[in-house]
Amino acid sequence: MACVDLHKSFGGAKAVNGATFAVPEGSVTALIGPNGAGKTTVVNILSGAMASDTGSVTIGDQDVTRLPTHKRADLGMVRTFQLSREFGGLTVFENLMVAARRQRGESLIDIYFRPRLVASQQKEITARAAAVLAQYGLYEVRDEWARALSGGQKRLLEISRAVMAEPKILLLDEPMAGVNPVLIDRIGDHILDLRKTGVTVMMVEHNLAVVEKICDHVIVLAEGRTLATGQMSELRDNTEVVRAYLGGVLDGRIDS
Numbered sequence: 539m540a541c542v543d544l545h546k547s548f549g550g551a552k553a554v555n556g557a558t559f560a561v562p563e564g565s566v567t568a569l570i571g572p573n574g575a576g577k578t579t580v581v582n583i584l585s586g587a588m589a590s591d592t593g594s595v596t597i598g599d600q601d602v603t604r605l606p607t608h609k610r611a612d613l614g615m616v617r618t619f620q621l622s623r624e625f626g627g628l629t630v631f632e633n634l635m636v637a638a639r640r641q642r643g644e645s646l647i648d649i650y651f652r653p654r655l656v657a658s659q660q661k662e663i664t665a666r667a668a669a670v671l672a673q674y675g676l677y678e679v680r681d682e683w684a685r686a687l688s689g690g691q692k693r694l695l696e697i698s699r700a701v702m703a704e705p706k707i708l709l710l711d712e713p714m715a716g717v718n719p720v721l722i723d724r725i726g727d728h729i730l731d732l733r734k735t736g737v738t739v740m741m742v743e744h745n746l747a748v749v750e751k752i753c754d755h756v757i758v759l760a761e762g763r764t765l766a767t768g769q770m771s772e773l774r775d776n777t778e779v780v781r782a783y784l785g786g787v788l789d790g791r792i793d794s
């Protein structure tokens with residue numbers, strides 16, 4: 539996945555001002571930068587939730603700049619949000635069931651003319667949902683209302699839902715936000731497991747210790763522009779990056 543020269547203004551304010559970068563296939567890539575650098579806006583543009591004013595987005599060889607979110611999802615691009623967006627009025631299990639893609643049961647024609655196919659697909663999705671919940675430590679709470687989960691469990695649910703959609707490219711907006719250190723490690727392990735299965739992960743992340751530990755590649759955004767890209771260890775030696783962002787808090791959490 540890559541983007542070239544993205545621009546996006548809100549009124550007179552330039553939220554994104556020429557962002558250009560590539561996310562290496564099969565990598566875990568971090569998108570970092572100070573508050574207001576344009577990270578979430580870039581993720582919105584990459585996922586198709588927001589149109590850029592100018593610039594382009596590609597997945598592999600395909601220009602997806604004008605494709606809506608669901609078409610990008612068909613190409614395997616799935617995202618999560620800075621604030622978890624579970625369906626509070628559904629159970630944990632139901633949340634996973636509705637997150638599965640291309641369900642035949644959604645088509646009336648299939649329900650009437652291919653009932654056995656629909657039933658077998660439902661069985662397959664149910665089994666997969668159970669497996670994903672077990673993997674993410676949520677199986678025990680599968681019948682709870684999603685709204686009743688703890689903040690950390692909601693984060694895990696959000697990622698589980700994304701996994702149900704079988705992503706090839708997963709965009710995570712601050713997956714560790716508001717999460718305790720034990721869970722941060724667990725979520726980090728899940729992300730590395732996803733990479734092992736070939737998923738490309740791009741995550742907005744403020745916690746540089748996490749970035750250093752699990753990300754192969756880092757993109758630094760400042761004032762809507764790509765300031766630098768590389769490994770975290772290289773960026774620590776980049777004076778421009780240090781001045782703009784890392785400052786005196788190289789080992790700590792940069793927060794709002």
Ligand SMILES: Nc1ncnc2c1ncn2[C@@H]1O[C@H](COP(=O)(O)OP(=O)(O)OP(=O)(O)O)[C@@H](O)[C@H]1O
Pocket residue numbers: 548551552553554571572573574575576577578579580794
């Ligand atoms: N819908 C919007 N309407 C107006 N201004 C917006 C909108 N979305 C973002 N902005 C502005 O665009 C700039 C970039 O915001 P964005 O949320 O993309 O930054 P960010 O790097 O994700 O910040 P943070 O780290 O605080 O989440 C900010 O100045 C923000 O106030």
